[in-house]
Amino acid sequence: MYEEYAVVMKGIVKRFPGVLANDHVDLFVRKGEIHAIVGENGAGKSTLMNQLYGLLHPDEGEIYVFGKKVDMKGPRDAIRNGIGMVHQHFMLVGNLTVAENVVLGSETTKGGFVFDLREARKRVKELSEKYGLHVDVDAKIEDIPVGMQQRVEIIKTLYRGAEILIFDEPTAVLTPQETEELFEVMRRLKAAGKTMIFISHKLNEVMEISDNITVMRLGKVTANLITKETNPREIARAMVGRDVVLRVEKPPHEPKDVVFEIENLWVKDNRGLDAVRGVSFKVRAGEIVGIAGVAGNGQSELVEAITGLRKIEKGKVTLLNRDITGLDPRSLRNMRMTHIPEDRLKYGMVLQYPAYYNMILGKHWWEPYSIRGFLNHPAIFEDSKKLFEEFDVRPRNINMLGGNFSGGNQQKIVVAREVSSQPKFIVVAQPTRGLDVGAIEFIHKTILKLREQDVAILLVSMELEEVFSLSDRILVMYEGEIMGEVKPEETNFEEVGLMMAGKRLEEVRS
Amino acid sequence: MEKYWGFIIPAVSVIVALVIAAFVIMAVGKSPIEAYAIMVKGAFGSSAAIVNTIVKTTPLILTGLAVGFGFRAGVFNIGAEGQMIMGALTATAVGINLGWAPPYFALSLTIIAGMLAGAGWAAIAGYLKAKTGAHEVVTTIMLNWIATYLSSYMVQVPLAVGSGTPKSPEIAPSAKLPILMKVGPMEMSAGIIISVIAAIVMYVLLEKTTTGYEVKAAGFNPYAAEYGGISISKNVTMSMAISGALAGLAGVVELMGVHHRFLGTLSGGKGFDGISIALIGQNHPIGIIFAALLMGALRTGSNEMQFAGISKHIVMIIQGIVIFLVAADRIVRTMILWRKRKKVKA
Ligand SMILES: Nc1ncnc2c1ncn2[C@@H]1O[C@H](COP(=O)(O)OP(=O)(O)OP(=O)(O)O)[C@@H](O)[C@H]1O
Numbered sequence: 001m002y003e004e005y006a007v008v009m010k011g012i013v014k015r016f017p018g019v020l021a022n023d024h025v026d027l028f029v030r031k032g033e034i035h036a037i038v039g040e041n042g043a044g045k046s047t048l049m050n051q052l053y054g055l056l057h058p059d060e061g062e063i064y065v066f067g068k069k070v071d072m073k074g075p076r077d078a079i080r081n082g083i084g085m086v087h088q089h090f091m092l093v094g095n096l097t098v099a100e101n102v103v104l105g106s107e108t109t110k111g112g113f114v115f116d117l118r119e120a121r122k123r124v125k126e127l128s129e130k131y132g133l134h135v136d137v138d139a140k141i142e143d144i145p146v147g148m149q150q151r152v153e154i155i156k157t158l159y160r161g162a163e164i165l166i167f168d169e170p171t172a173v174l175t176p177q178e179t180e181e182l183f184e185v186m187r188r189l190k191a192a193g194k195t196m197i198f199i200s201h202k203l204n205e206v207m208e209i210s211d212n213i214t215v216m217r218l219g220k221v222t223a224n225l226i227t228k229e230t231n232p233r234e235i236a237r238a239m240v241g242r243d244v245v246l247r248v249e250k251p252p253h254e255p256k257d258v259v260f261e262i263e264n265l266w267v268k269d270n271r272g273l274d275a276v277r278g279v280s281f282k283v284r285a286g287e288i289v290g291i292a293g294v295a296g297n298g299q300s301e302l303v304e305a306i307t308g309l310r311k312i313e314k315g316k317v318t319l320l321n322r323d324i325t326g327l328d329p330r331s332l333r334n335m336r337m338t339h340i341p342e343d344r345l346k347y348g349m350v351l352q353y354p355a356y357y358n359m360i361l362g363k364h365w366w367e368p369y370s371i372r373g374f375l376n377h378p379a380i381f382e383d384s385k386k387l388f389e390e391f392d393v394r395p396r397n398i399n400m401l402g403g404n405f406s407g408g409n410q411q412k413i414v415v416a417r418e419v420s421s422q423p424k425f426i427v428v429a430q431p432t433r434g435l436d437v438g439a440i441e442f443i444h445k446t447i448l449k450l451r452e453q454d455v456a457i458l459l460v461s462m463e464l465e466e467v468f469s470l471s472d473r474i475l476v477m478y479e480g481e482i483m484g485e486v487k488p489e490e491t492n493f494e495e496v497g498l499m500m501a502g503k504r505l506e507e508v509r510s
Numbered sequence: 511m512e513k514y515w516g517f518i519i520p521a522v523s524v525i526v527a528l529v530i531a532a533f534v535i536m537a538v539g540k541s542p543i544e545a546y547a548i549m550v551k552g553a554f555g556s557s558a559a560i561v562n563t564i565v566k567t568t569p570l571i572l573t574g575l576a577v578g579f580g581f582r583a584g585v586f587n588i589g590a591e592g593q594m595i596m597g598a599l600t601a602t603a604v605g606i607n608l609g610w611a612p613p614y615f616a617l618s619l620t621i622i623a624g625m626l627a628g629a630g631w632a633a634i635a636g637y638l639k640a641k642t643g644a645h646e647v648v649t650t651i652m653l654n655w656i657a658t659y660l661s662s663y664m665v666q667v668p669l670a671v672g673s674g675t676p677k678s679p680e681i682a683p684s685a686k687l688p689i690l691m692k693v694g695p696m697e698m699s700a701g702i703i704i705s706v707i708a709a710i711v712m713y714v715l716l717e718k719t720t721t722g723y724e725v726k727a728a729g730f731n732p733y734a735a736e737y738g739g740i741s742i743s744k745n746v747t748m749s750m751a752i753s754g755a756l757a758g759l760a761g762v763v764e765l766m767g768v769h770h771r772f773l774g775t776l777s778g779g780k781g782f783d784g785i786s787i788a789l790i791g792q793n794h795p796i797g798i799i800f801a802a803l804l805m806g807a808l809r810t811g812s813n814e815m816q817f818a819g820i821s822k823h824i825v826m827i828i829q830g831i832v833i834f835l836v837a838a839d840r841i842v843r844t845m846i847l848w849r850k851r852k853k854v855k856a
């Protein structure tokens with residue numbers, strides 16, 4: 001049965017306590033195609049893929065791989081059936097080399113147990129060249145950029161003989177350039193006859209790379225589309241069930257006094273090198289200042305230094321006319337500085353805590369959440385419920401552990417918490433990473449509402465679209481320095497792109 | 511379901527361990543039913559047995575709480591033994607000098623002194639971790655040795671009395687814990703009440719207070735904690751101190767409730783038992799009380815078994831298997847899930 005398909009999932013049902021994550025889902029993936037799965041946050045995409053990779057077992061339904069019915073007890077069975085998964089959060093060992101990571105846990109052994117690294121290195125090199133993966137087999141994982149780490153994950157699956165590759169939101173952590181490189185690799189894999197399943201919230205990516213699209217909504221499949229015959233608007237409508245504004249309107253708003261200022265800030269990165277080199281700027285009340293730049297040019301270090309998580313080597317930071325250089329996060333939060341971090345799993349959440357505790361992180365010592373040292377649970381529950389409602393966090397279960405929410409809903413929890421802390425100054429880093437189009441629209445509106453309320457906002461984003469549509473002023477960062485300041489209505493992607501590549505505004509405009 | 515795992519895992523582990531040990535008993539040619547009957551009788555069969563079990567359980571609850579609190583806060587306090595010694599030693603030094611004081615004053619002063627000593631001893635390791643990153647497993651083990659030798663010096667030189675085993679003088683009568691029950695030579699002091707109160711306090715601290723929220727957050731995810739305004743270095747030191755105070759209290763009740771003087775054997779590995787007890791009790795205060803009771807009962811029961819000609823080491827086997835299974839709770843989970851799956855298919 002189903003000989004022409006690489007993967008068929010029929011009538012898949014998967015329940016979690018209180019949630020029907022997959023509700024009789026059918027998925028048909030043809031041999032050799034790139035099949036996109038899109039859908040709102042919590043629609044059940046990752047759950048579906050985890051079942052295909054054997055990480056979860058379906059409650060009901062059947063799975064066929066290359067026409068053969070399979071019942072997988074774990075990833076080992078999936079690998080045996082030629083299925084590989086590139087996880088969103090890489091499962092690599094930082095202080096081992098690329099080659100060592102690839103062979104780790106797979107059975108390239110000589111004489112039963114001897115670990116044959118030489119042979120493995122050769123195969124890794126071959127695979128790397130064959131598919132244009134460009135990895136240095138002897139480099140340590142911790143020394144290579146995210147995009148390359150992801151390619152190591154790809155090699156890992158190929159090395160184990162994968163014919164079907166699952167990519168769960170691979171581009172969420174990549175720069176536009178890295179995304180292009182990934183697509184190049186995917187095209188080569190396709191030419192070599194591999195089948196791929198690709199999950200993304202970015203519809204332009206889906207349009208560019210996929211052959212067919214399955215749209216999911218609330219655990220069900222709502223549409224099967226042929227990429228060539230559809231458009232982003234139609235996909236978005238099938239996803240959300242209504243028309244979506246892909247770009248929000250930014251009403252004019254007059255900024256007020258300066259709230260936040262840094263002068264000649266110097267910050268080092270983890271390796272002790274200067275990551276931020278003499279940056280100065282101001283943010284006024286009711287103003288959004290956007291920082292654009294290719295990832296890894298000091299933005300993360302800048303944000304961490306401003307928010308008290310990283311040491312400031314030199315320079316001065318002022319908030320509401322007070323010198324806050326070197327203050328700890330607690331004092332900064334008491335001064336109403338809040339922070340949406342770029343890495344929600346590392347910084348933004350305690351995955352083992354229920355949602356209601358995550359909703360108060362960073363203000364848990366404030367009244368009414370804490371009264372004379374005791375937590376005030378009724379107030380915590382009440383506010384969490386309110387925020388769940390307001391920010392449409394799904395499922396509406398404040399008792400669920402943070403780690404059990406889908407990626408996008410975790411982000412909504414973080415955003416809800418930080419935005420509702422009555423900030424005077426908010427640092428917003430990659431606020432819409434991993435969010436669906438509907439949620440992005442909502443978050444963008446929320447940020448603009450803060451602007452209306454005269455909050456000073458610093459926005460750091462790798463999405464140029466986002467920076468352009470939200471910012472009042474754009475600063476472009478390159479190798480720890482500001483290349484220039486532009487207004488979005490007076491510039492364009494090309495100009496900013498040149499600055500992101502290291503040209504100063506004067507050079508670009510001369 | 512997930513909510514009850516914390517209870518199911520240890521319970522199933524204990525049953526499995528008893529079954530396996532039954533085979534071992536059979537293998538040495540005895541009847542397991544008889545052996546277990548003797549053991550239960552030895553632990554709970556008479557009021558003397560019950561008192562004995564409770565006396566053994568009392569300090570184990572406290573060392574279990576000490577280690578369990580550490581785990582919840584993300585620190586591995588292997589030094590409960592040393593903190594217990596320091597607690598008892600300090601309480602001795604204070605307690606022998608309080609002949610003039612009324613009981614309520616003598617009791618509280620001695621208890622507080624012992625707890626502070628335990629807290630201080632543990633805080634050294636916490637502070638070193640916060641300031642230099644030195645791992646608490648290493649530093650607490652070193653502090654254990656210092657405490658052991660320091661105490662043995664103290665009872666041989668400055669605090670020594672009498673001849674024979676090195677020991678300190680008795681503490682003042684007003685600094686002895688009141689006796690709740692006396693059966694023959696066996697005395698049960700108010701120590702058990704102190705232990706249970708300590709468990710309740712730890713529960714309230716962890717689940718109801720802002721400090722508990724911070725301690726657990728730091729234990730789960732230090733990055734998120736730091737981001738959320740929780741100082742990790744402050745927390746490490748504080749968590750170690752609280753853990754050490756509980757271990758110190760274990761030494762205090764052992765001193766004030768049982769021996770009434772400092773002996774070299776007073777701690778006797780109970781600090782290390784705290785690690786197993788915290789594991790079996792899943793770091794939950796109530797679970798720890800039951801785990802300590804289990805260990806206490808196994809120990810008193812095993813003495814009785816010994817008289818019946820069955821090696822008391824069988825208890826070590828049981829204990830070992832329980833700890834193994836709880837630590838490898840994956841195994842127990844899978845065993846239970848298999849059952850469930852089979853049922854679904856049938
Ligand atoms: N282990 C779990 N326990 C309870 N609920 C879960 C668990 N894993 C997933 N869920 C729930 O199942 C639903 C589907 O989640 P899933 O992660 O598949 O969504 P998704 O489509 O991948 O979303 P996103 O785009 O945000 O990543 C969500 O409501 C989620 O909260």
Ligand SMILES: [Mg+2]
Pocket residue numbers: 045046047406407
């Ligand atoms: Mg997902």
